[in-house]
Every structure is written in C-alpha cells, then in structure tokens.
Amino acid sequence: MSQPEVGPKRLDSRDPGFAAAFRALLEGLREEGTQVGAAVSSIISDVRTRGDDAVIDYTARFDRQTLTAETLRIPDAEIKAARKLATPETVAALELAAARIRAFHERQMPEDFSYTDAAGVGLGARWTSLGAAGLYVPGGKANYPSSVLMNAIPAKVAGVPRLVMVVPTPDGIVNPLVLVAAEISGVDEVYRIGGAQAVAALAYGTATITPVDKITGPGNAYVAEAKRQVFGVVGIDMIAGPSEILVVSDRDSDPSWIAADLLSQAEHDEAAQSILITDDADFATAVIAAVERHLSVLPREAIARASWTTHGAVILVPDLMDAVPLIDAIAPEHLELAVADPDALAARVRNAGAIFMGRHTPEAIGDYVAGPNHVLPTSRSARFSSGLSVYDFLKRTTMVRCDAQSIREIGPAAVTLAEAEGLGAHALSVALRLQQ
Amino acid sequence: MSQPEVGPKRLDSRDPGFAAAFRALLEGLREEGTQVGAAVSSIISDVRTRGDDAVIDYTARFDRQTLTAETLRIPDAEIKAARKLATPETVAALELAAARIRAFHERQMPEDFSYTDAAGVGLGARWTSLGAAGLYVPGGKANYPSSVLMNAIPAKVAGVPRLVMVVPTPDGIVNPLVLVAAEISGVDEVYRIGGAQAVAALAYGTATITPVDKITGPGNAYVAEAKRQVFGVVGIDMIAGPSEILVVSDRDSDPSWIAADLLSQAEHDEAAQSILITDDADFATAVIAAVERHLSVLPREAIARASWTTHGAVILVPDLMDAVPLIDAIAPEHLELAVADPDALAARVRNAGAIFMGRHTPEAIGDYVAGPNHVLPTSRSARFSSGLSVYDFLKRTTMVRCDAQSIREIGPAAVTLAEAEGLGAHALSVALRLQQ
Numbered sequence: 001m002s003q004p005e006v007g008p009k010r011l012d013s014r015d016p017g018f019a020a021a022f023r024a025l026l027e028g029l030r031e032e033g034t035q036v037g038a039a040v041s042s043i044i045s046d047v048r049t050r051g052d053d054a055v056i057d058y059t060a061r062f063d064r065q066t067l068t069a070e071t072l073r074i075p076d077a078e079i080k081a082a083r084k085l086a087t088p089e090t091v092a093a094l095e096l097a098a099a100r101i102r103a104f105h106e107r108q109m110p111e112d113f114s115y116t117d118a119a120g121v122g123l124g125a126r127w128t129s130l131g132a133a134g135l136y137v138p139g140g141k142a143n144y145p146s147s148v149l150m151n152a153i154p155a156k157v158a159g160v161p162r163l164v165m166v167v168p169t170p171d172g173i174v175n176p177l178v179l180v181a182a183e184i185s186g187v188d189e190v191y192r193i194g195g196a197q198a199v200a201a202l203a204y205g206t207a208t209i210t211p212v213d214k215i216t217g218p219g220n221a222y223v224a225e226a227k228r229q230v231f232g233v234v235g236i237d238m239i240a241g242p243s244e245i246l247v248v249s250d251r252d253s254d255p256s257w258i259a260a261d262l263l264s265q266a267e268h269d270e271a272a273q274s275i276l277i278t279d280d281a282d283f284a285t286a287v288i289a290a291v292e293r294h295l296s297v298l299p300r301e302a303i304a305r306a307s308w309t310t311h312g313a314v315i316l317v318p319d320l321m322d323a324v325p326l327i328d329a330i331a332p333e334h335l336e337l338a339v340a341d342p343d344a345l346a347a348r349v350r351n352a353g354a355i356f357m358g359r360h361t362p363e364a365i366g367d368y369v370a371g372p373n374h375v376l377p378t379s380r381s382a383r384f385s386s387g388l389s390v391y392d393f394l395k396r397t398t399m400v401r402c403d404a405q406s407i408r409e410i411g412p413a414a415v416t417l418a419e420a421e422g423l424g425a426h427a428l429s430v431a432l433r434l435q436q
Numbered sequence: 437m438s439q440p441e442v443g444p445k446r447l448d449s450r451d452p453g454f455a456a457a458f459r460a461l462l463e464g465l466r467e468e469g470t471q472v473g474a475a476v477s478s479i480i481s482d483v484r485t486r487g488d489d490a491v492i493d494y495t496a497r498f499d500r501q502t503l504t505a506e507t508l509r510i511p512d513a514e515i516k517a518a519r520k521l522a523t524p525e526t527v528a529a530l531e532l533a534a535a536r537i538r539a540f541h542e543r544q545m546p547e548d549f550s551y552t553d554a555a556g557v558g559l560g561a562r563w564t565s566l567g568a569a570g571l572y573v574p575g576g577k578a579n580y581p582s583s584v585l586m587n588a589i590p591a592k593v594a595g596v597p598r599l600v601m602v603v604p605t606p607d608g609i610v611n612p613l614v615l616v617a618a619e620i621s622g623v624d625e626v627y628r629i630g631g632a633q634a635v636a637a638l639a640y641g642t643a644t645i646t647p648v649d650k651i652t653g654p655g656n657a658y659v660a661e662a663k664r665q666v667f668g669v670v671g672i673d674m675i676a677g678p679s680e681i682l683v684v685s686d687r688d689s690d691p692s693w694i695a696a697d698l699l700s701q702a703e704h705d706e707a708a709q710s711i712l713i714t715d716d717a718d719f720a721t722a723v724i725a726a727v728e729r730h731l732s733v734l735p736r737e738a739i740a741r742a743s744w745t746t747h748g749a750v751i752l753v754p755d756l757m758d759a760v761p762l763i764d765a766i767a768p769e770h771l772e773l774a775v776a777d778p779d780a781l782a783a784r785v786r787n788a789g790a791i792f793m794g795r796h797t798p799e800a801i802g803d804y805v806a807g808p809n810h811v812l813p814t815s816r817s818a819r820f821s822s823g824l825s826v827y828d829f830l831k832r833t834t835m836v837r838c839d840a841q842s843i844r845e846i847g848p849a850a851v852t853l854a855e856a857e858g859l860g861a862h863a864l865s866v867a868l869r870l871q872q
Contacts, residue, residue, distance in 0.1 A: 263861035300858070386833075416526055
C-alpha cells in the first residue's frame, strides 16, 4: 500500500508508532488562536453606551449599509416577500425539513414531575422556556437557511415567546432563503445587523432592540469572541469548532458513497476533518481514489481538497470492534456506521454527537431533513456535551414544600449539618420552625 | 416609615423613583473584577509541561505542603478513617442528606427514545454518562461537606464511572467531614491539591492523575479563572456568583422566621444578597427589627451584617401578585414563598433556580436535606440556566437510520437544500444513494 504523495494520513492500528500518530491526530491539530478580544470588548462597550447609534455606525463601517433606528429591523412584509424570490421546490424542501425537525424536537420535550415522599416533603421540578432568545445567522458564504431551521425550531418547540434573529446584510445583500427559513420557523423579529455589535445589542439591548436571555448560532471569530464576552449576562450555546466526520466502514460499502460522505465535511472548511476507519486496506485505497474522482467535480474543490489533504486520515484496524476505543477518543461530531451490523457497534460507543446508522444514512441527510439537530459538539466535546436541543431553550426550577410535620422529620439533620459547617443563620432558620 | 440609619434599602413599588431604584438593585451592583488571568494561564501551562512536578511545586508554595507523586492522592484508608473523627450524629445527618439527594436525582434521569416515523426513518436519542468527572472542593472556610454531596451524587446517579475529587489541604489540614461526604457519595479518587494547578491537572492530566471530561464545584477567583481557561478541553459547570435569596411574605409569617431566612444567605458572603418583598409595611419593619436581634447572636455576624447593609433590600408592593414581574426580573437563585397560597404565586413565576413553598420551608432545608440540588444559578442567570443535576453528567447522542426505501422519501429535499446552499458533496452523498 503506497502512501499517496498528497492525500490523507494513513494509519494502521497495528503499527508500533500508531499510538503517537493517533494522539497527534487528536491533539492541538486545529487549535486556532484569535487576537480579537480587545477589538470586540471595545465594540461591546460602545454598544452599551451609545446603543442604536453605535450599532448603526459599526454596520456602516463593516457592512457598508446606511441604516437608521427605523430600518434596523427587516419588516414582516419584506420577509414574506422573500418567498417569491425562491423556487417553489426549495421552499417545499425547507417546509419538509422544518416539519421533520419540529416533530423530532417535540419528542425531546422533558416532563415536569412532582411527588410527596415518605417524610411528607413535597418535591418536584418544573421546566419553563426562556423568555427571549437571539439567533445569530452569519452573512456571506456561511449563510445557511438550514441553520436557521435548526436553531429556531427548537426554541419555538420549547415555547420561547420571543425569538429574535440578527443577520448581517453586507452591501444590502440578503439571502432570501434565510428569510424564508425564519418565517417558516416562526422567528418573531429580524434585524439586518451582525458582528460583535449585533451580539452586544442582543445581550444588553438598545432603544430599538429589547435584550434577550440567550444567544445561539454560529459566527466568525468576532462573533464567537463577543458571545464569550457577554456570557453570564446572557446564556450562549457552544462555540462551534470546524466540522468533523468519522466514517466506520467495512469492505461492502460502495467506496464512492463513503468518499462523498468524507467530502461532505471537508467541503465545509479547510479546517474540517474527515476520518475513515476500516478493516480492509484495499477498501481504504478504493475510497481514497474515489475521493480524488469526486473532488474534480465539486464546486468547493479547493476547500475540500485542502481539508482532506491536511486533516483527513484513514485508519486501518484488524477488526471493526477495534474502532470503538478510537471512536470514543475522537468523540466525533458525526459518526457514520456504514457496516453490516451498525447496532452492535453503536451499542459500544460512548462519545459521539450523532450516529448515522447503516450504509443508506449519509451524514448530509442529518444536516437537512432527518429531524435531529445538526448543531453538534465539535473538537472532542462530545465527551461532555450534546447537540442543540429544546433543553437549550428551557430551564428547570426545583420545588420543595415542607409543612409543620415534615420539617420535623428532616429538619434536625439540616440543623446538625448547618452547625457543622458553622452557618448559624442556616441552623436558626430551621430550628425556629422546629420549636412550634 | 423611617429609613433606618444603617440597614437594607427600602423600596416601594408605588414610588415614582421605583423603576430606577429597582434597576440599580439589579445592575452591576456586585460585579467583581479579578485580574488573575495571566497568573492562572502561566500555572496551567506549567502543569501541562511539567505535570506532577509543577503540581507539587505550587502545592508547596500555596498550601505549604510537601508532597510527592506518591502522596498526592489521599489513600482510601485515610478517607475511611475520617469517620472516626466525626460525631455519629453528623455522619448520620450526612447519610440522611445523601439518601434524599440520591432519591431526588434518580427521578431526574431522562429516558432514551427511538421510533420509526411515517417516512420509514428510524430516529432516536440516547443518553450516556460522562466517562470521568472532576469535583473541585475548596479548602479553608468554604469547605462544605454538603457541597461534596450535591456535586458528587448527581454524577454517580448519572452513572459516571470515575469521579475524582481535589481538595487543597493548606498546612496539611483536611476537614474530615469532607472526606466522609466523599466516601458516602462514592467518589473514586481524592487528591490533596487545589487552586489553578488542580484544575489544570484534572483537565490535562499528569503522570499520576488521569484527565477527566468535566470539572464542577466552587472555588476562589483563581479556580474560577482556571475553569474558564480549560473550558473546551473539558466541560465546566456555571461559574457561581454570590448567593441570593428572595423571600416573598405576607403579614401572617413570623417576622423572626423570615429574618433568619434572609440572614441564611447574608451569612455566606459579604457580596450575598437578601431581598424581601411584602405587601405590608409594618411586617417589613418587624422583619428588619428581627434581623437586628438575630444578627447579635450569629457566629458570622460581621459578614451577615455587611451583606444585609450593603446589598439587602425590602420592597413594598400593593398586592403580592405585583411581585411576579419583580421576581422574574431578579431571577433569584432561591425564591421563598412564605404566603398563604404559594401555588398561585409559583404558577406565575418564570425565573427562579429553586422555589421554597410555604412558611414551613426555609431555604436552608434545601441546602442540606430536601433532595434537590443546592448548586443553583446566581446573578440573574436563572433566566437561562438551571441548577446542577444529572444532566450535567450526561450527554445525548442522536441516531438516524435510513434504508434504501426511506432515503428516497426524504433524500430529494436534502439534495435540493444542499444545492441551494452550494454544498456539492452534501448533495452528491445523498444523490448517490438515490440512484440505485
């Protein structure tokens, strides 16, 4: 098996150097340093001080758009009119996707519970939606209507009464499909602003924009840094890293299918990572060849090729079950199991954002129409976090109810512990109720 | 009604200046700036480079403890022996608390789901526990065994197989109750280290300490900053701010009880905040007088008095239902409803970490033995986040399964959307499966 001159890394789990090579694949590979902290902090403080005026100034400077407080918001009529700029086929596809995403997220809704225990104490937990959520949608090339659906629909299923979208429209250009997706998802307000100034406006509010409780959605380095800086004032979602796919395939998959799946991540971003694990060296070679064939016809060939060449990898294992510890260490955003018995493998995997089961489930089906969310944990964070869901737009309040009787059951232990911790008022507040 | 010379702010919602005074109460009051970023970043990078040696050096410097790689860990025998240093009554109280916390958190466990929809697509979501969690326990005065229970038990209920605790032992002094609580909760490993060096060791690992996937637990400014800096490499819980309580009471509560409840937060920290909302000015005056009486007998009088005087507030409203918008704006960590009909009020509240229902449910009962978690969202973050729970130690993997048939149902819409977004490989990966 010859190493192609330019192409993905090929690793074999039986090689003596495998552990080190695998670690190198995981570690530090794609750490990105950005030095935008000071610039972002000055924009945020300006928006806090000058409100709409600051937002309007930054929009003029960065998006070459002259706005007023009256034109910051995109009127509902303009949003409705966007449908006429899209093909009926695309609108229908967005509607199908929205219905499927809605149906899946409705299944996710958690239930309140309450009970009275043996001591007579009433206990429970109640879910309520956030009061208002902000959705950041990037302008330019990463301006994806599918991302609007994936962020907005869970918020609306969770019951968020006010969902605000911001989308920069550089030089006045807006993607009509983004507006159609916003309307289909039930977004309540849309503003034609972006960057750190939009994040600051959502977090702190201006005369025109009422602040929200949480901001989700992808963005460039300035947006990500702004979200980091306003965290605490509002909630934020995960800061997403480059996209990743890990495909596990046996020799019976069509190499052309698997190659397309690997490229569907590679074409997102030069920093994206596509990895194939297989137990068949000839199959690996066939997939690599198919990647080359597909690359030449892709509109985003340059990006996909750079990603595949720099970050792509093909790992050979003696048995597909040997993939399990590698999968858990990689903790992939997307895991595709293109094997005869995907259930046997899936049952043993601990860390993955989403699993695509069997040969007929390309990851791209999950990006658009399957129903589960396509916003998933990147950069190994599937070890400790989950994809976007209704939970991101809900919060839990716990409830406790004692009466004169039940506090006598459990109160003395609380007094003992409060005294052991030296917290006299804690002890007193319980002890007073025990004296009756 | 005379304003006491030194005491809490008194506000009346009917006063013309109320809106501004209430806003001042909410905003910026307790923002703490800490300039420890650079120091923490240098400690973390040192631990990444030198591992155990760096941890041992910082422990010698900050905790005046001479350790070796062999003595970093507290042996199980020493943990078991701690029981003999505690009174049987305290151990029994910890065991009662642990059993109640366990029972409540078991009720929280979410369920997996899977179904096949009308298009024939298999969909589902599966919860798995984190592989390893780290629990930070502060040394010194905020060294609370109840916090060990509240952090460790949800992790174990969630099924985390490896739970690691770190606790600094300055000058070799360790609180035996913290070790007893660790043993009762099922903590698997305990290390006598703290500060940013302990957080770095948990996140990146050393020769002695295997890295974890997430770090929870309170700590000082260095610990909080270290958690911020390692976030992404591992998960972290919320960075907790000072404690808060909001008590809503009618005139029929015992002013002495309510005063003790307000002080049970005030005694935590000079930056803590206690607020009373009532519809009766005389009752408010009686509570303020009772606070003065209690203060004089509290072991932590100075802290409680500073908190109450600086951040305490009493708000008069014409009707208790008028408290609802104020509660939602404050979004209190703890909300106590010491009123005749707590259900009517609770039903209308949106933002609160935990609600304590009725006159016989002091907040302190929830700190120790009620069962729900006492780690709750502070600083108005109950608008968008929830208390610590089993969810913090679980993650969700979504599953999608198409076959040759069902991908024909939903695949064409995916191809349409991928093409609309200019993502050729996405479209190709689906289209290839439609050609069969």
